[in-house]
Amino acid sequence: MPTDSDRTQQDALSEAVDLPLDRKREILAREALLGRDDWTVLGLKPGASAEAVKAAYFEASKVFHPDRYYGKNLGSFGARLDRIFQRLSEAHEKLITALRRSPPPPTAGSNAPRRSATGGKAAADPRAEERRARLARHPYLARGGQASALVEEAQRALRTAPDKALRMLEKAKSLGGAVARERASGLENEAKQQLGSQRAAEQMRAGEAAAQKGDASGAAQAYGRAATLDPARADAAYEAARWGLKVGGLLVEARNHAQHAVSLRPDHLPSHLLLAEICIRMGMGSVARRHLDAVLKLDPRNAQAKALLRQVR
């Protein structure tokens, strides 16, 4: 005996629309899978790679995206295609996000002090925080007040959660009030710097991990990111240059990093040596010589500098 869904499938197959029978069958078959897990919806086995997920999504889109049937009479199949494509894109999004998420960096250092800080404040006045929050949410409260409350909150969050602070500051600025806006702009720069150095620290750890594994290009990439995220970190610039030279990709980038490292720490001999080495490779002998001379001035017996100087000549 045919079930309900069989019957609707039969009805759909006989529906007079601008679609070949094969395509109708394909659409109905995929529609029947929509309740299943994300892998099955995309036509994959669980555990496939991110690339496979992307490829399956793109292939399926070429069949099921409504634009492929623009201007055609689709009857009930129009809504079916919409449903299928939406589910496909959902499944793709979820799987890609899950697969891309790298293991979280060690957070022991950043988590512990945060907890103790809020704990301390709670002991002093258990409900102050809550009262302030409630007040800030009150719709009748002047918007300027809301803005300055947000600015204060952002200031507290600045060290521990700069990204959250940035969002709060942006909101505070949109709420208005000249004073709050000015303060928010000031704090915003600080928060950006803070966020940059936090993310730079993450990238430094990633770089160290990659370097230990012997993944030179991974290390170069991570150190490079760290150096751009936090331009004040001389160690990041130095490592980025060092690993960049090892990987042997674009030497210009390595040189820029090295130059930056030197300008941050003019007394750091390895930075000068590294820059000189890169310059020699790039055929910029005179620049290399200048830096080698600088090294020899600080340390007249530096053997590496002498060896490199010979290469220049």
Place this chain on the structure above:
Amino acid sequence: MSEQEPVIGIDLGTTNSVVAIVQGGQPHVIRNRTGQNLTPSVVAVTNAGKRLVGQLAKRQAITNPENTVYASKRLIGRKFSSDQIRRARESLPYHIVCGEHDDVRVQLGDKAISLPEISAAVLRELKLDAEATLGRSVSKAVVTVPAYFNDGQRQATKDAGRIAGLDVLRILNEPTAAALAYGFGKQVTGKIAVFDLGGGTLDVSVLEVAKGVFDVVATGGDTYLGGEDFDNRIIEMLVMNFAKEHGVDLRKERMALQRLKDAAERAKIELSELQETNINLPFLYTPPGGTSAIHLQASLSRSKLEELTRDLVERTVEIADKVLHEAQVYPDELREIVLVGGMTRMPAVQAAVKRHFQRDPSKGVHPEEVVALGAALQADALMQPSSQVLLLDVTPQSLGVAIAGGYNRVLIPKNTTVPTSVTETFHTSRDGQTTVKIMVLQGESELAHQNELLGEFILSGLRLAPRGEVEIDVTFEINSEGIVSVSARDKETGLEQSITVTASGGLTPDELKNILEQQADSMLEARISSEVEQKRSALSSAAAEVSALIPRVRQLTGSSEFGREALRRAEEVIASARAAAQGEDLSALTDWVEQLERTRVLFVGVLERLGARPQ
């Protein structure tokens, strides 16, 4: 099967517009009737009441600043009371007035014209260009808008298409179009970023591309940051210096302002190639009282321009940074960076992009044409089932509903791939609440009133109950056309209310209908006047031919009674015909052309009979 109707792609720009089409599988730019690829997005009405579009309109802008509209894209779909319009009114030489429902109109001559009508004039021009090139009528198009245009601005652009007699198949985001054209026919696989800095807007998009599928990952931008702002910095500097030197505020002089604008744009463009340029505007200001006119002479260096616009350039990369961050993409993951828009020719912009993305941007696309080519490709992809191109686009802004306390609850976050739909359950917020008002919002602010209100409706007949007990399902749906529909359903009773959100582009449906009807009338007028024009030229050439025959006829037959009579009558006919040519009466013109023709045949016959060869 007959060949399919051609579908064109149009880049309706702030400064210039471009039209393109796919032929033989390849996209091409269609030249306009003056032989140019770019048509200035300028519309003007002359003192004689004639409407001009494109190059002709731009050329006369200096002498007719108050009736020449440029950069109208910065105004379309906005509210008259908005900040942007207030600022624009200070710097634009033409007059902006308020429409009936806080919409923006431009005073041209004695009429207040809506923005969709202005854009329609440009679109119609492009449509005619395409028809002239293709030799057949064109009624369908894909039109691009900045990714960051909201629903109102998109709707206004669609309305403009309708007024121009174009069925707009799809409104496409400019950076997406650029990516489409860039990636078309190449084996690009991976993530690419499009940095599109045009005359009025900045758009940044990140796409993932593989085998003809273009998946938009994230898009963002600023609808008020573009070349016009760079020009304005130069104008400000010139105005300030002029005021210091001569004590005259040029901003009050509309004609001077228009000339300054022209000169500023030209200087900016030149400084992309040169290190230094001169700005010479003779007779810029004539003081009242008949004293001699003041000239403006200044030089501008590239570094000075960079100094004047440093913060603008900085802002463009900040926005790019934000978009990448939202897309969770690191600069070094990008395969390519595509620069689009005329402003990306500026070396400082290229340097900032290079510094930010840490690589050289891709060369080899024409920044001003690539968007139109992409629009043509998408048009082709929609019409040709065999097309290998598929675009997976996203909603550029979040959609939500207003909730208690004046907040915005986002239901569909920005950068969600369309088509999509979401259902969320809400509860009543007051005791005994029997109605609920659903206000549909577009934007990123948490405060309801800071977002665009797309539409609202009321679900009534809820059961009397304490607050929080009645549950209402609200469903948002965006189909692949980008049309938003929202429905609310009382979970218990199944009572349902829904709307299709048609954001107002500034014109009410009635107003749009009126314009379309008037349009039909004026099209008729236009057709008649073009026939009159034809007859006039036929008349003048016929009259010239007859005049040329007269001396020889006189020479041969002037002595006879018949000859004198015929010549006298011919001269009469010519005089009357030329008089009629001054008028508009089509039937009179036709009569006189016939009479001239008869006279000509008569004279030619006479000359032949008398043995003289007619020339």
